[in-house]
Amino acid sequence: MRRHRITGVLSAIALAAATLAAAGPAHGATPAATTQAAGQASATAGETPPAEFGTDWHDPLTPAPPVARPGTRACEVTLAEAQFRDFTPYQGNYTPPRGCGSDHWAKVVLRLDGKVKGRQYDRLGHLSLGGVEILRTSTPQPSPDGITWSVEKDVTRYRDTLARPQPVEMLIGNVVNDTYTGVIDVKVTLTFYAAEGRTGPTGPAETPDRVLALTSPAVTTPRNTERLLAEVYATGSGGGCEEYWYMTTPEAAPYSCKAADGPYREVRVSVDGQLAGIAAPFPTVWTGGWSNPFLWYVTPGPRAFDVAPVVYDLTPFAALLNDGRPHRIEVSVAGVPAGQSGWSTPTNLLLWQDEAREVVTGALTKHEQSDPANSSRWTPAGPTPGAEHRLDTEGGHRLTVAGHLDTSHGRVTTTVTRAVRGTSVHRWTDGENRDALTATWTDQETVTRGTTSTRTARTYTMDGETTLGAGDRLRTVLSLGDRADTVTLRGGRQVDASRLDDRYTGDATYTANVPRDQRHAVGTTTARYRLHGSAAPGGCYDRTVATAQGTVSADRRRC
Numbered sequence: 001m002r003r004h005r006i007t008g009v010l011s012a013i014a015l016a017a018a019t020l021a022a023a024g025p026a027h028g029a030t031p032a033a034t035t036q037a038a039g040q041a042s043a044t045a046g047e048t049p050p051a052e053f054g055t056d057w058h059d060p061l062t063p064a065p066p067v068a069r070p071g072t073r074a075c076e077v078t079l080a081e082a083q084f085r086d087f088t089p090y091q092g093n094y095t096p097p098r099g100c101g102s103d104h105w106a107k108v109v110l111r112l113d114g115k116v117k118g119r120q121y122d123r124l125g126h127l128s129l130g131g132v133e134i135l136r137t138s139t140p141q142p143s144p145d146g147i148t149w150s151v152e153k154d155v156t157r158y159r160d161t162l163a164r165p166q167p168v169e170m171l172i173g174n175v176v177n178d179t180y181t182g183v184i185d186v187k188v189t190l191t192f193y194a195a196e197g198r199t200g201p202t203g204p205a206e207t208p209d210r211v212l213a214l215t216s217p218a219v220t221t222p223r224n225t226e227r228l229l230a231e232v233y234a235t236g237s238g239g240g241c242e243e244y245w246y247m248t249t250p251e252a253a254p255y256s257c258k259a260a261d262g263p264y265r266e267v268r269v270s271v272d273g274q275l276a277g278i279a280a281p282f283p284t285v286w287t288g289g290w291s292n293p294f295l296w297y298v299t300p301g302p303r304a305f306d307v308a309p310v311v312y313d314l315t316p317f318a319a320l321l322n323d324g325r326p327h328r329i330e331v332s333v334a335g336v337p338a339g340q341s342g343w344s345t346p347t348n349l350l351l352w353q354d355e356a357r358e359v360v361t362g363a364l365t366k367h368e369q370s371d372p373a374n375s376s377r378w379t380p381a382g383p384t385p386g387a388e389h390r391l392d393t394e395g396g397h398r399l400t401v402a403g404h405l406d407t408s409h410g411r412v413t414t415t416v417t418r419a420v421r422g423t424s425v426h427r428w429t430d431g432e433n434r435d436a437l438t439a440t441w442t443d444q445e446t447v448t449r450g451t452t453s454t455r456t457a458r459t460y461t462m463d464g465e466t467t468l469g470a471g472d473r474l475r476t477v478l479s480l481g482d483r484a485d486t487v488t489l490r491g492g493r494q495v496d497a498s499r500l501d502d503r504y505t506g507d508a509t510y511t512a513n514v515p516r517d518q519r520h521a522v523g524t525t526t527a528r529y530r531l532h533g534s535a536a537p538g539g540c541y542d543r544t545v546a547t548a549q550g551t552v553s554a555d556r557r558r559c
Contacts, residue, residue: 049548053510053521056145057550058298062305063529063543064502065536067109067152070202073194075100079110080127080170084184089171094129096163100194103163104204107193110135110153112186117146119516120182122287122296124237125172126346127188131213132161133346135188136233136307138286139172140300141293142182143550144516151305155190157350159207162190214347217328221321223359226407227352227414227449228318231309232331234267234281234345242342245335246283246439246462247426249391253378255428259337262376264395264422266334267345269312271320272327275369277312278399280420280443281333283462285480291466292476294508294523298547302482302502309348313447315414316403319362335374335395356408366402366415373397381430388427388434396421418445436465452490459483468512475509486533498533524548 047058075097082090096102112127112135120142127135134155140147155162172184195204208229210222221228236242241257248259269277284303287296296304314329321327331345354360374395381387402415424439443458464478481503488496508523528544540559547553 047551047553049551049553051522051549053294053297053519053523053550055517056143057147058547058552059147060140060149060298060300060305061545061552062300063527063545065529065531065541065543067154068107068201068537069109069191070106070193070196072106072196072202073100075192075194077190077192078187079129079190080168080186080188082170082186084123084125084172084174084186085176087171087173089169092168094166094168096165097192100192103159104195105156105159105192106195106202106205107154108156108159108162109191109193110155110188111191112137112151112188113148114139114150114184114186115146115148116140116142116182116184118142118144118181118183120174120176120180120184122293123172123174123184124235124286125170125186126233127168127170128213128346129158129161129168130164130166131215132158132211132348133213133233134158134161136235136309136346137172138304138307139184140287140305141297143297149305153306156205157207158211159205160209160211162192208350209353210349210351212349212351214329214331214349217330218326219329219349220324220326221318221349221351222353223322223324224354224357225318225322225351226315226354226360226405226412228314228321229350230269230277230312230314230329230347231350232267232269232279232312232345232347233307233309234279234331234333234343235284235307236265236281236333236343237284237286240342242336242340243286244289245281245342246424247435247437249426250376250378253389253391254430255389255391256432259335261335261337261374262391262393263424263426264335264374264376264393266372266395266397266420267310268332268334269314269347270328270330270332271314271317274367275399276314276317276329276401277416278397278418278420279310279312280422280441280458280460281310282308282482283439283441283460283480285462285478290464290476290478291474292508292510292523294510294521295476295478295506295525297550298552299504299506299525299527299545301480301504313414313416315405315449316364316366316401316416318360318405319403320364322360322362334372354407354409360405360407362403362405362411364401364403365413366400368400370396370398386429386434388429391424391426393422393424393426395423412450413448415448416445418443420444433468434465435467438463452488454486454488456484456486472512472514473509474512475507477507478505480504486535496534498531498535500535501528501530503528522549524553 249255285301379390398419404413441460461481506525510519510521531541542558
């Protein structure tokens with residue numbers, strides 16, 4: 001990607017992430033969310049694309065389904081409204097609505113509406129309520145004529161936070177000057193849907209009893225906690241090369257982004273110094289990624305606008321935490337060079353309490369892990385002109401923890417097994433005029449609680465190549481995948497299942513190192529989002545959005 005030569009196209013997320021990291025410390029199911037062009041129910045299909053990108057293009061959109069909403073009474077609250085020109089956060093106050101119930105709502109949906117025009121990098125943003133992060137996002141890069149976009153997210157699980165007045169803080173760190181003219185204008189609302197009846201889609205949603213922001217490692221949890229999850233909004237997006245952590249190389253290899261132990265990364269949670277959870281980070285590509293913003297103007301990569309947190313089940317440690325004393329819960333990213341910044345890991349704790357017990361006791365009964373594996377083998381390029389360097393990397397780790405709790409409804413044993421693995425082949429030429437990566441990450445998790453067991457198999461893929469050829473024509477061809485299969489068994493019989501398959505492919509070319517109006521850019525993209533099973537509307541959702549030179553060339557819905 002030749003970051004030292006290709007100017008004016010790389011993401012400036014590093015600046016935003018530094019501020020975000022200072023603002024806070026730090027899978028089950030991915031939160032339901034969708035991004036659509038503002039004011040458009042669906043994109044217009046069959047537009048005739050121009051010969052090359054012009055000064056305007058279609059507003060950003062994704063093929064993901066909209067957040068399902070119950071048909072009950074709704075109340076809307078404006079959470080934030082701001083224009084971001086620098087690194088000054090928006091600060092305000094939130095008061096729960098009065099007309100839709102006091103706290104046990106059927107659903108709460110967050111919506112961000114944004115607009116920006118001129119010239120601007122992609123920027124990283126976050127929104128917190130009472131210190132609890134409820135949204136992490138990034139922005140699209142604008143056209144000279146301007147774009148609008150929106151993001152929706154189901155935030156019902158933060159009911160405990162939403163039920164009380166809270167301070168609001170939002171930041172999309174930005175730089176505005178004579179060159180980068182885009183002011184990021186956003187409005188964020190919450191829509192509350194009243195619960196009607198006791199059960200079903202219009203009844204009160206099942207949510208945690210408490211939500212705690214992990215603003216420091218020391219935390220004291222309620223003594224009657226019977227279930228505990230941690231969600232970590234982990235993003236490698238600051239500190240220079242950690243935005244591209246999957247392409248870093250050991251010191252010996254002649255590449256512009258270095259990491260002593262290579263590109264393998266793993267997000268870990270510890271309790272009082274003992275490893276409590278492991279996960280593979282999602283390889284997010286922001287909207288300036290792979291040196292080619294023309295890939296992302298209309299269809300962003302998976303999760304770029306709605307960063308899903310990594311979720312850990314820490315219930316086996318609940319007995320240790322229920323003693324009423326402060327304990328240390330810490331998040332780290334294995335593989336990051338010592339002393340180097342670049343990762344932000346704001347963390348929330350979600351707790352369920354046993355209302356019939358003041359204190360829930362128990363024990364951590366099992367803790368087994370494999371030795372963490374991480375190896376990178378560099379093969380130098382040969383003497384032939386155009387010969388490639390090659391870095392083969394493989395890493396992995398496995399952890400099993402178990403514990404029991406003596407609750408008011410009997411002894412409940414929870415066992416969590418998680419295995420993560422990453423493999424990649426990175427090829428590049430001297431000078432990095434050709435730079436390619438093929439990588440796969442897997443994250444397999446089984447959580448057994450009593451007689452119910454949920455197995456989730458996640459697979460993330462990246463296969464791309466950037467070349468800088470004659471006339472400084474830069475071409476990027478890239479495919480991304482985000483897949484998850486989830487099966488729930490009760491008493492050995494399957495009671496629930498879902499499958500997510502979110503894929504993106506793109507091919508874009510432009511002339512580098514020239515003014516914007518001389519780039520003669522062309523590009524096509526295809527984004528397809530498929531969801532089957534209980535998590536999908538009607539059991540099946542399948543939508544494909546294709547673009548060419550910034551126009552929507554196809555918008556197909558199946559199922």
